[in-house]
Amino acid sequence: MSVVSSVAYAQPGIENSDVTVVSTFSARLTDAEKVRVSPTPPPADTARARQQYLISDLPLSMEYPAPIIRPRGISKEKAPPAKNGYINLGAGFPNALYGDLSYDLTGVDNADLGIFAKHYSLNNNGNVENQRSSDSEFGVNGSYLFDQGFAIKGGLGYETLSRYYYGYNFAPRPDSIEAPSFDEDDVRQRLNTFSVNAEIFNGTRTAADIDYSAGVSMYIMDADPAVRENNLDINIGGTKWISDEKPLDLKFRADFTSFRDTSKQNLTNLYLMPSYTTPIAGKARLKVGVNLTSQEDDFDVFPNFSVNAPIVEGLISGFLGWDGGLQNNTLKTLSEYNPWIDTRLRVRTSEFWRIFGGVDGTFSGISYRFEADYKNVDNLATYLLDRGQDIPKFDVLYDDAEIFTLQASGTMEPTEDLRINGSVAQRFYSMENLEANWHLPGFTLNLGAAHQFLEDKLTVGADFYVENGLPFQTEEGDVDNLNPLLDFSLNADFSINETFGLWARVNNLLNNKRERFVQYPTIGTNLLVGASAKF
Numbered sequence: 211m212s213v214v215s216s217v218a219y220a221q222p223g224i225e226n227s228d229v230t231v232v233s234t235f236s237a238r239l240t241d242a243e244k245v246r247v248s249p250t251p252p253p254a255d256t257a258r259a260r261q262q263y264l265i266s267d268l269p270l271s272m273e274y275p276a277p278i279i280r281p282r283g284i285s286k287e288k289a290p291p292a293k294n295g296y297i298n299l300g301a302g303f304p305n306a307l308y309g310d311l312s313y314d315l316t317g318v319d320n321a322d323l324g325i326f327a328k329h330y331s332l333n334n335n336g337n338v339e340n341q342r343s344s345d346s347e348f349g350v351n352g353s354y355l356f357d358q359g360f361a362i363k364g365g366l367g368y369e370t371l372s373r374y375y376y377g378y379n380f381a382p383r384p385d386s387i388e389a390p391s392f393d394e395d396d397v398r399q400r401l402n403t404f405s406v407n408a409e410i411f412n413g414t415r416t417a418a419d420i421d422y423s424a425g426v427s428m429y430i431m432d433a434d435p436a437v438r439e440n441n442l443d444i445n446i447g448g449t450k451w452i453s454d455e456k457p458l459d460l461k462f463r464a465d466f467t468s469f470r471d472t473s474k475q476n477l478t479n480l481y482l483m484p485s486y487t488t489p490i491a492g493k494a495r496l497k498v499g500v501n502l503t504s505q506e507d508d509f510d511v512f513p514n515f516s517v518n519a520p521i522v523e524g525l526i527s528g529f530l531g532w533d534g535g536l537q538n539n540t541l542k543t544l545s546e547y548n549p550w551i552d553t554r555l556r557v558r559t560s561e562f563w564r565i566f567g568g569v570d571g572t573f574s575g576i577s578y579r580f581e582a583d584y585k586n587v588d589n590l591a592t593y594l595l596d597r598g599q600d601i602p603k604f605d606v607l608y609d610d611a612e613i614f615t616l617q618a619s620g621t622m623e624p625t626e627d628l629r630i631n632g633s634v635a636q637r638f639y640s641m642e643n644l645e646a647n648w649h650l651p652g653f654t655l656n657l658g659a660a661h662q663f664l665e666d667k668l669t670v671g672a673d674f675y676v677e678n679g680l681p682f683q684t685e686e687g688d689v690d691n692l693n694p695l696l697d698f699s700l701n702a703d704f705s706i707n708e709t710f711g712l713w714a715r716v717n718n719l720l721n722n723k724r725e726r727f728v729q730y731p732t733i734g735t736n737l738l739v740g741a742s743a744k745f
Contacts, residue, residue, distance in 0.1 A: 372401075433553045483500070486499065636652065673697075698720050713741070714739045718735050
């Protein structure tokens, strides 16, 4: 047994005494009965915890010195000022004068306004009495695009054409009898035409993808002796683009013509033309529509059908169609084809329908087109010379006809500076009552080429025209053909600079004086040279 001693400090007020520890304390537990307790989990907390964050917006203010950007000069070529004016003057033989002037007024946004004037005359009176002609024209046209997206355009003009009935010089007569002589005023036919037109259309794409237009045009034409013709042509159209390749079109046209000489004749033609175009299988294209027409209480329905599809992709495509409609034969259209008609005439409306088909495409840089069509025409205009007058003129005769045509055309550019084009057509006529298709061509051939030299400053061109001799009625009443046309011409244009240029035209180098219309031969070789300027 060990003895441990310790010192204890009592509370104040208790007398100090010494304590002697005899032995250590030993604690003992008595026997106890074990108590078993089964724990249970506390109830679950089903409350949703929500947190709310309060964040104060503290604007960040960043201040830094502006960067120093040093300017750098860039040399730029100044664009030349636009030239608004153009003048082209020329002269030649036999006694020929040519002039072409135009000027566009600019400076107004979304607007375009221009004026123009043209003149061409020749006089071969020294070789053939009264073989001369003169054409003059001037006018103004313009357009304006509004901010709302629609646009308007219009114009007015005046044209005067002088033609001379010189056919009396070539009337068949015995050698012992001299040809008669007439003053210039006795054989002159002057055709004066005043025209005006206006149109409104959408100048930009509309929200509904609908294109629309409405226009009106009219002309007043007078000729000798005391002949007048008026025309009013109204056109209204709309296109709904169902998609970029599926247009749905609807067009309406009203064409009114009044012709007056010793009596009055009226032509009233109405057209309603709905059509729909859609692609087929992503390659072919189909158009289906009709042309509903009315003229002089005669109502007709003409087809408007066409389809084209590739045969060999990128090389050749085929097309097929069937269409028809009306065409007016008026003083204006008839005199444009034959200026030596007798203006005491009868105007008519021609009805036609045709079936056509062919192929087109590009092969080895040659763009080509071959087409065949069959056309059925009521009131086809032909021209028969009235030999009973001292001054011979052409009467207009109408007849129903069937016309079968084979034609081809093509263009090619063998080199960058050379372009060649050509077309050929052969027509076969079957007249119902007339003996022949008086003065209507059967075969025509046109060939042309143009080559550029001296870095495109000089362009030299050549043209070759062939036409069969047209059928005419002889003095005895038989059918015969005139001599064919063979016309070879050259032309050249040289640009001195951006402002001035020179040009020349030599027509009919073969000096072919064939009669396009019987007793009215053409002028032989003729020349024009001139200069042009832009300002």
